[in-house]
Amino acid sequence: MLxxxxxxxxxELMEHLKSLKLDTTNARTxxxxxxxxxxxxxxxxxxxxxxxxxxxxxxxxxxxCIAGGLVLALHGHTTGQSNVTTGSGGQRNSxxxxxxxxx
Amino acid sequence: MDFIEEWYRQYGLDVFNYLTYRxxxxxxxDLVQETFIKALHGMSRFKGKSSPKTWLISIAxxxxxxxxxxGGNFVSNERLTDLESPEQPIERLIDAMDxxxxxxxxxxxxxxxxxxxxxxxxxxxxxxxxxxxALGWTESKVKVTWHRALKELxxxxxxxxxKHASVR
Numbered sequence: 001m002l003x004x005x006x007x008x009x010x011x012e013l014m015e016h017l018k019s020l021k022l023d024t025t026n027a028r029t030x031x032x033x034x035x036x037x038x039x040x041x042x043x044x045x046x047x048x049x050x051x052x053x054x055x056x057x058x059x060x061x062x063x064x065c066i067a068g069g070l071v072l073a074l075h076g077h078t079t080g081q082s083n084v085t086t087g088s089g090g091q092r093n094s095x096x097x098x099x100x101x102x103x
Numbered sequence: 104m105d106f107i108e109e110w111y112r113q114y115g116l117d118v119f120n121y122l123t124y125r126x127x128x129x130x131x132x133d134l135v136q137e138t139f140i141k142a143l144h145g146m147s148r149f150k151g152k153s154s155p156k157t158w159l160i161s162i163a164x165x166x167x168x169x170x171x172x173x174g175g176n177f178v179s180n181e182r183l184t185d186l187e188s189p190e191q192p193i194e195r196l197i198d199a200m201d202x203x204x205x206x207x208x209x210x211x212x213x214x215x216x217x218x219x220x221x222x223x224x225x226x227x228x229x230x231x232x233x234x235x236x237a238l239g240w241t242e243s244k245v246k247v248t249w250h251r252a253l254k255e256l257x258x259x260x261x262x263x264x265x266k267h268a269s270v271r
Contacts, residue, residue, distance in 0.1 A: 018225065021226050025132075033139055041107075
């Protein structure tokens with residue numbers, strides 16, 4: 001009983017409060033929440049895949065640039081050597097050095 | 104990441120209870136969902152210093168505060184009095200509904216900090232230490248607020264004139 005005109009003891013009040021705890025959620029709460037969690041989890045899983053894909057493309061492009069640079073540098077180096085032997089490659093040599101610096 | 108579903112199974116009812124009494128209605132499915140989705144996103148921030156239950160309740164507390172701050176209001180008429188199992192004898196059902204209504208109304212009339220402690224300590228039976236973690240308060244603040252809240256709750260119950268309301 002919960003008397004209205006008497007002092008309600010702490011123990012009694014505690015018992016009443018404890019008894020208020022609900023034993024079940026609503027009929028569809030579990031289904032709704034679990035399904036929302038699964039869909040959110042799938043979204044999170046898809047995100048890293050997308051990032052990985054973009055990352056691979058970027059890495060590939062960077063690799064190609066480095067390879068291209070190396071080819072150019074190598075090509076320039078050999079060209080520079082032949083010019084030295086002919087004795088007329090002063091200007092060429094400076095271009096080769098420039099390319100090597102960039103590579 | 105499957106943790107979160109396991110946690111829902113273990114602590115979903117506690118979060119549901121907290122939000123139900125904080126909002127004064129059972130129509131809190133969206134808020135329960137939001138709480139667990141926030142937990143899923145913030146899983147990396149959970150360091151295990153507190154229990155998952157305490158951590159989830161602290162998220163639910165923020166969800167409830169945000170809802171109130173944004174001026175959210177429930178349109179549902181599903182009140183706490185609709186909770187009782189219809190299998191109970193009608194007299195018992197009415198008594199239980201009276202008590203539940205009286206106490207839940209009294210809780211709703213308390214200020215927010217008092218509501219928090221009454222729900223967490225009184226209904227969910229959290230320890231003072233766990234309450235302090237969930238609320239981000241010191242233990243002494245929890246104790247002082249709890250005693251003041253009980254005093255205030257009694258006052259509201261007396262003022263509400265509850266008669267012969269037995270619970271279950």
